[in-house]
Amino acid sequence: MDNLELLSDYSSFLREKKEEGKKIIGFISHDNIPEELFDAAGFIPLRLLFAGNDEFMDASHDYLPPSTCAFAQSCIGLFSLKPNQYEFLDLIDYFIVSNHCVSDICASEIISKRFDIPRLNFYIPYTNNENSIKYFKLELLELKKQLEEINGKEIKDENLKESIKKYNSFKRKLLDFSFLNISGSEKLKILQKAILYGPFFLPELESFFEQRSDNEIQTSFNSKEVLLTGGSIFINDPLIDLVEEGGGNITFFDSWIGNNYYSQIIANDILDSIKNPYDILVHRFKNNNFGDHSVPNFLENKILQLEKIYQDHLKKTGRKLGIINHIIKFCDHISLLSSHLKNRLQEKGIQVLNLERDYSRAIRGQLSTRIEAFLEMI
Amino acid sequence: MKTCGVDIGSLETKMVLLDDKNIMDYRVGRSTFDFKRVGSNMFNELLEKHNLRKSEIYVMSTGYGRNTVSFADDRITEITAHARGVQYFYPEAHSVIDIGGQDSKAIVISEKTRNVIDFQMNDKCAAGTGRFIEVMAGALEVPIQQIGELALNSNNPASISSTCTVFAESEVISLFARGTKKEDIAAGIHKSIARRVAGMAKRIGVAPLLVFCGGVAKNIAVKKFLELELGFEIVTPVINGKSSAQLTGAIGAALIAQEQRSG
Ligand code: SF4
Numbered sequence: 001m002d003n004l005e006l007l008s009d010y011s012s013f014l015r016e017k018k019e020e021g022k023k024i025i026g027f028i029s030h031d032n033i034p035e036e037l038f039d040a041a042g043f044i045p046l047r048l049l050f051a052g053n054d055e056f057m058d059a060s061h062d063y064l065p066p067s068t069c070a071f072a073q074s075c076i077g078l079f080s081l082k083p084n085q086y087e088f089l090d091l092i093d094y095f096i097v098s099n100h101c102v103s104d105i106c107a108s109e110i111i112s113k114r115f116d117i118p119r120l121n122f123y124i125p126y127t128n129n130e131n132s133i134k135y136f137k138l139e140l141l142e143l144k145k146q147l148e149e150i151n152g153k154e155i156k157d158e159n160l161k162e163s164i165k166k167y168n169s170f171k172r173k174l175l176d177f178s179f180l181n182i183s184g185s186e187k188l189k190i191l192q193k194a195i196l197y198g199p200f201f202l203p204e205l206e207s208f209f210e211q212r213s214d215n216e217i218q219t220s221f222n223s224k225e226v227l228l229t230g231g232s233i234f235i236n237d238p239l240i241d242l243v244e245e246g247g248g249n250i251t252f253f254d255s256w257i258g259n260n261y262y263s264q265i266i267a268n269d270i271l272d273s274i275k276n277p278y279d280i281l282v283h284r285f286k287n288n289n290f291g292d293h294s295v296p297n298f299l300e301n302k303i304l305q306l307e308k309i310y311q312d313h314l315k316k317t318g319r320k321l322g323i324i325n326h327i328i329k330f331c332d333h334i335s336l337l338s339s340h341l342k343n344r345l346q347e348k349g350i351q352v353l354n355l356e357r358d359y360s361r362a363i364r365g366q367l368s369t370r371i372e373a374f375l376e377m378i
Numbered sequence: 379m380k381t382c383g384v385d386i387g388s389l390e391t392k393m394v395l396l397d398d399k400n401i402m403d404y405r406v407g408r409s410t411f412d413f414k415r416v417g418s419n420m421f422n423e424l425l426e427k428h429n430l431r432k433s434e435i436y437v438m439s440t441g442y443g444r445n446t447v448s449f450a451d452d453r454i455t456e457i458t459a460h461a462r463g464v465q466y467f468y469p470e471a472h473s474v475i476d477i478g479g480q481d482s483k484a485i486v487i488s489e490k491t492r493n494v495i496d497f498q499m500n501d502k503c504a505a506g507t508g509r510f511i512e513v514m515a516g517a518l519e520v521p522i523q524q525i526g527e528l529a530l531n532s533n534n535p536a537s538i539s540s541t542c543t544v545f546a547e548s549e550v551i552s553l554f555a556r557g558t559k560k561e562d563i564a565a566g567i568h569k570s571i572a573r574r575v576a577g578m579a580k581r582i583g584v585a586p587l588l589v590f591c592g593g594v595a596k597n598i599a600v601k602k603f604l605e606l607e608l609g610f611e612i613v614t615p616v617i618n619g620k621s622s623a624q625l626t627g628a629i630g631a632a633l634i635a636q637e638q639r640s641g
Contacts (some may be wrong), residue, residue, distance in 0.1 A: 339581070351495075366481065369455050369457070370497075372455045373456075373458060374456035377493065377495070378453065
């Protein structure tokens with residue numbers, strides 16, 4: 001299925017849900033937004049996980065300077081370019097204003113204000129201590145209140161717990177899926193679709209597994225193996241094609257569309273032992289090792305994690321992984337860490353490409369040269 | 379064994395024919411907008427002159443237009459090609475700075491494996507590339523071939539603070555209008571490009587022996603200001619007393635082809 005088909009099917013899916021009386025909540029695709037709470041309240045979460053292009057970035061400049069993160073520019077461009085290329089965006093009823101980073105706050109505020117989409121606030125603490133954990137719970141309860149006011153009815157604890165379990169098993173399945181021996185582009189397409197649809201995608205994911213075990217296909221790739229970290233490869237981004245055309249294969253996605261999403265699984269004993277579902281979400285927040293700036297000593301953790309993945313892979317396959325650190329232009333918190341991350345990993349003999357880019361077509365040739373040269377280096 | 383390295387740059391196409399490790403012949407010409415035609419004409423000319431057939435030569439393409447070379451047997455990026463090519467001249471090279479028409483690169487070569495271990499490229503902006511000097515030479519109304527010499531006559535380089543080519547051009551025009559000497563402005567322009575490229579190169583730890591190549595390496599003022607910024611002397615490749623800084627990509631591609639063919 002190509003992206004156009006995916007997006008048109010997704011439009012029909014959302015339309016159907018609207019006809020069933022569901023409301024749609026949009027948000028910028030970042031960490032720690034409790035989609036389970038939306039699900040329990042009967043809303044459909046819509047993560048903005050669409051890549052930009054020149055037109056989207058240009059269209060955003062009525063609202064933001066061009067020196068803002070290219071992803072945030074593109075998110076605004078998605079709404080401001082009329083008619084909407086992604087027509088399902090017109091179906092959004094509410095928009096979450098959150099604070100994963102400064103660009104996230106600005107972009108989500110602009111989207112809500114300029115495109116007349118009522119906002120719901122959900123602010124996430126930038127640290128992970130006793131006080132911030134309490135604050136996170138208060139924010140969850142505040143969000144619950146906002147959703148209940150819209151619906152005019154209470155969100156029952158048992159419904160929230162059911163939603164948590166549903167998302168949890170969905171993430172478990174995605175984690176299993178992530179180990180399948182398929183090409184990076186095929187894997188990414190499914191991950192993007194899965195995160196877009198959420199647990200509605202579970203039957204398709206299961207049938208994908210069945211087909212694979214029926215046919216017992218075990219592809220072996222001659223390509224150089226790559227771990228992608230940093231910014232996600234969003235829907236409609238040709239980056240993965242450039243990697244594959246250059247002779248590489250992304251075998252591990254250490255990004256939001258990838259490991260950061262499906263590694264946040266809550267253990268069964270926690271699900272059973274913690275009665276209050278909000279405390280379960282708090283527990284997950286506390287243990288989220290991928291939340292960037294809400295994780296103390298994030299950079300050191302990241303370096304250790306990447307080194308571990310690299311060493312495990314080397315032990316298992318005898319092959320080295322090259323690391324591409326994908327930096328979306330003007331994404332400060334990824335780019336500020338990048339030299340240190342690269343130096344530290346290179347000291348350990350791991351090769352890293354800091355790949356900074358925006359979404360313009362003009363840099364495509366330059367991007368492929370950098371990727372190919374890196375693959376030649378591995 | 380004969381191999382040919384074809385380096386299609388944004389401004390110029392370079393071709394080198396090797397017989398084992400010896401340079402049999404080479405060509406340099408404008409790429410124009412029709413890379414494909416320029417490349418194949420040049421190649422046919424070489425075949426004809428040396429009475430060779432395509433099947434006798436293994437062709438490796440490189441450079442910005444490497445994917446457009448229909449007669450190439452394989453391709454390689456210009457990063458890998460330059461790193462290999464400079465070692466033809468300086469086997470002990472540690473680093474490379476390549477400044478071409480539309481981009482600039484810094485490369486570090488492993489002492490042990492002699493392969494690339496790190497590199498940096500400029501982003502899509504023209505600052506730090508040959509295009510920057512071309513635009514500034516235009517603003518100063520000095521032929522591009524003479525702007526380097528002119529810059530070396532300066533005792534007091536002007537300060538050009540804009541890295542953006544468009545802003546720097548207006549800065550140059552206003553300096554000129556204020557009566558700043560042409561040679562001081564020219565020196566400021568070269569200093570600005572050197573500062574930018576040296577900054578990029580230092581980030582990956584370039585060190586002597588550093589080979590400066592690409593079309594801009596023929597400009598003596600860029601070389602001098604780069605040396606000042608880096609704090610050490612750098613070298614440029616020469617064949618028979620003539621600068622061959624533009625040829626390292628094509629030579630590298632042809633050498634890699636030799637090495638691949640001989641297993
Ligand atoms: S890409 Fe970076 S700067 Fe942009 S919204 Fe995401 S985290 Fe923020």
